[in-house]
Amino acid sequence: MELTRKTAAELSALLAGGEVSAEEVTAAHLDRIAGCDDRVHAFLHVAADGAVAAAREVDRRRAAGDELGPLAGVPVALKDVFTTIGAPTTCGSRILDGWQPPYDATITRRLRQAGAIILGKTNMDEFAMGSSTENSAFGPTRNPWNLSRVPGGSSGGSSAAVAAYQAPLAVGTDTGGSIRQPASVCGIVGTKPTYGGSSRYGLVAFASSLDTPGPLARTVLDAALLHEAICGYDPMDSTSIDAPVPPVVAAARQADVSGMRIGVVTELSGEGYQPGVMARFAEAVELLESLGAKVTEVSCPNFRYALPAYYLIAPSECSSNLARFDAMRYGLRVGDDGSAGAEEVMSLTREAGFGDEVKRRIILGAYALSSGYYDAYYGKAQQVRTLIIRDFEAAFGQADVLVSPVTPTTAFGIGERADDPMAMYLADLCTIPSDLAGNAAISVPCGLASEDGLPAGLQVMAPVMADDRLYRVAAAAEAALTERWGHPLIAEAKGLGTSEPWFSGERGGSA
Amino acid sequence: MTVTYEEALQRYEPVFGLETHVELGTTTKLFCGCPAVFGAEPNSRVCPVCLGLPGSLPAANRRAIEYTIKIGLALHCGIASWCRFARKNYFYPDMPKNFQISQYDEPLCTDGYLDVLVGGRTVRVGIERVHLEEDTGKSLHVGGATGRIHGAEYSLVDYNRAGIPLVEIVTKPVPGTGFGAPGVAKAYVTELRDLLRSLGVSDVRMEEGSLRCDVNTSLSVRGSGVWGTRTETKNVNSLRSVERAVRSEIERQAAVLDGGGRVIQETRHFHEDTGVTTSGRSKEEAQDYRYFPEPDLVPVAPPAEWVEEIRASLPELPSARRARLQAQWSLSGLEFEALHNAGAVGVVEETVLAGASPADARKWWLGELARRANDAGVDVSSLPITPQAVARVAALVASGTLNDRLAREVIDGVLDGEGTPDEVVAARGLAVVSDEGALTAAVDEAIAANPGVAARIRDGKTSAAGVLIGAVMKATRGKADAARVKALILERLT
């Protein structure tokens, strides 16, 4: 039995039935990581000892007859932006190299409580700023479909780990598309829950009013299982919504779109979109229509201002959120030679500790918030945010869910956009509106673009706290497409070799 | 050049304003559950939130919001129906996040006033705004001059204080107080302190830094009607310093203007030891704080019912209480202010409630007891004698059981911990001689021993009776009621 090929739902059943132990499942995934992460570089830190200890504890509890949840014993990879007791948290930044947080993020705590096995911390664009994971201070992650391509970002370590079968599940964060875009370009599923639906406590902030933790997985059902485990009200996060988690697992199992109204967003298409991506998207929409959905076109005219508004709001918040990295209480300290003052040490440390993109955004944010510029930039961007929310409200009056491509192109080459920030920012064109409005959205694979044979994704957007609708639509699309392809899309990922190469020389599950 | 205060006031009219920061007496900090306490061992009352650790998030303390609204209502402010916290961005090692969660253009309370009693009259100080923010940590400067920031080699930071709720109360500019400006400034802070204590929102220990003032001062050339450039003096942390800081800034600015110079808008630091201010950072190179709404906290929109509930819970405010007591006790403004300044209003009120006349209560607390307190260097209200005991002493005097001299002895006994006034009277045998027979015998003895004096009294010189009264008092070791003794003497000799 090749345990790393199993979905989380399958592993859950095997574990519950006593057919495999959590320790065996964990060992198989740790082996997989050891076998291919030198090429993928999905992980910044592999918590092998902690994972094995946690797995043994799950096995002990299961043997003792404890009631265990569906994720007990199932491995998960955690983006290195969540604090973890016992494992470093770096956010892909030199300034936090080696930082050992004294507390667990709420997401971390919930994973532990669910008995999920945290395999390690995944690579990311520094402080989640980027769309390619090239902005990590610890080197880029590579796309398992093609190692010369980026895995998307900023949750590129998480998406690559799942696509490379290093983990069936991963947690990422989405601020401008950082879950959905990497999921799309890695041919997997990724959800940005409703803002406030998943706790930010212990998530190192990039842009507080946008950051949203969410699941990545190879199947829609797996994503729903992780969604249900990590989401829900948290009094430690004042922006958390005090309401039950929408019934996402039931919706994923329902997988039925008959009678649903699906709105195609006019503005999220056109110039700059790769033809192969648009073709796969159009087919997916036709497929949903054939499954009984009513497809209409909706217009959201203010979406064209979403990208500029985002690049004012997110950098503004980041310029303030990242001020705390100052060499005084934790992290890197540079230039403390006994004569330099605190201000100088702060400046030298931040110069040495932050990468280019982070510096760009901090300075951009400081500019947008400056007195004299505030109204013209930050103030205007906040008004655009209101207009985008109104566009969504109007659109959701006509449709139950909205659909679009996830990102205009497939995975681009490593280095291709590295020093062209504006080109890089375009990767988030379709995902940003839902971040600004705070509603839920999912990315589900919809095929390979003919130009490059790389995956494209279908984005489904649902109203605030209607996350379950995402899973109904995505699961229906997934089922129909998988049937058409004859196998899951991810089975075509060949970046780590062809004809089962990545299983040779591996122990795999010993069952 | 130097200018005396008197000279300065001849040419200039001062305008001042105060920004007062008060630590609230909540159990926990503003945004986390760490205890808000003074004096704990360093960095023992901290958590990821108040240390500003990456990933941590603030959660607002309901009671801190309630206390702020309470202060706003007591200062006759309007309460915002919707407002937000804002981030004030600047780098400083004692501020864990390098931004302070504060309020900017949407304060919780605005536009009120505080009536201040000074020189027997009431001055109304306008309140611009009251808002809530978090305190910073505390730095210890090591090396160089003792504990001073300048010349220090490095600093040591304790974050126990970081995150303690701080209310900032900002006055409107106060013009027209002339010569009395420093006194009005001090009286305002005193009044504010008393108000905050009466509200139960803070115990206001200035010596522990739980109330801190920034003083804005400017001068206007008399008759010009134009206000000059203002300076902001920080670090003014005692009532006396408030008065001295305003006075010293008036003198300094007058000297600058008289010398043909120009007052620059700047931050100045007050030095308790020398009583003068020195220049800090110039406002012209001031920080741009880049305020923006705090995204980690949702807006504060106190429902009207909550505000009314808080309003209904307000105690009688010090100014209203003063007016009521002054009328009830038939005192002039100055008489009442004397009581107020001696810190004796509360004990007098309780003494009256325990049955003493307002006049007796005032007499004892402002006279004998104020003297004792002064000798001991304590507040009159912290003497080890209760208002009830003072009322009992006054009653014993009124009934003739004690005379004033004996009453003072009884107070000695009570202060020495010998028990209640009645217990002290019994134990020390202090009651006046009320045995008519013994008293008559002593009077007769005195008349017999002083035939000359007795003759003069018989001739109508009743003022000579003092000699005989003195003799009787001596014979009874002071325990006679002097009035009764005089009556007995005159009965016999006239």
Add this chain to the structure above:
Amino acid sequence: MAITRDEVAHLARLSRIALTDAELDHLAPQLDQIITAVAQVQEVAAEGIPPTSHATGLVNVYRDDEPRPCLTPADALSQAPAVEQQRFRVPRILAEE
């Protein structure tokens, strides 16, 4: 030009980033390009449109005034670059705030 090299240098100082001259040469034109692009938001007809700072619409989220456990001083200080007398040791502070 939306932003000058000098303005970028000023903002970097304000943000406590000791940029090198080479970085300034590189960053300033990039920021100029980005700011020109984001300035598009000014085209939008925003008359009478309220700003959105918080997408959830939540108000009045409070915590009860009840103590929670603190970190131990050892945990609080464990990641500090320098510690002395159970306090965070920091380089000398040149100016008072």
